[in-house]
Amino acid sequence: MIYLRDDAQGRALTLRALEGGPFPSRFKPENWEGFALLESAGIEKLQLESPPYVPRLQDLPKANQLRSFTLAATGESFFPQRSAERIVAPDSTKLQLAPALYPLSGITLEQLPENLPPFPAAITSAMSSAQWRFLLRLSPAGNVIDCVSLEQGGETGAAELETWLRKIQFLPDLKNPDRWISLGIGFVNQPSDGTDAR
Structure with a gap:
């Protein structure tokens, strides 16, 4: 190089x-x-230049291709007849308010007792419209040992609800000597003949 x-x-x-x-x-x-x-x-x-595409036009048939449709005659229904199911409204005179439980903490909806004791006291409109929350201490057998209202205190019907809660039998849990749960109470209409105890 x-x-x-x-x-x-x-x-x-x-x-x-x-x-x-x-x-x-x-x-x-x-x-x-x-x-x-x-x-x-x-x-x-x-670079090949292809000839422009020119489509061949064809004459359409003169006959009308749209299908004719018929309307319902005057006074007749176009849709098929259907008989609506008759819904019988429950008689409000045969219903009464009853307390119902819903879980807040420490217990699930499935663990709530199915059968509740009857509520002996009269349920007023003030009691049914109030918000009720209670803290319960349960024994291993499921009995209510202590019942404390989580509201302000002194409400009308609080003492009756506490007495009613002490009658409820919950599911036993022998592994836990002291269980603390919190519940809410609402009021629903129930048949007065006792067909639905809850």
């Missing part, structure tokens, strides 16, 4: 080596004057 300076003498030696050496210089097509014309001619031949 020979390094030449970039001067007149070095360029002259480089030209003599390229022209007079045993290996001719490489031909570069992009340096040829006619390359651009040859390239454009080749590209022009490859």
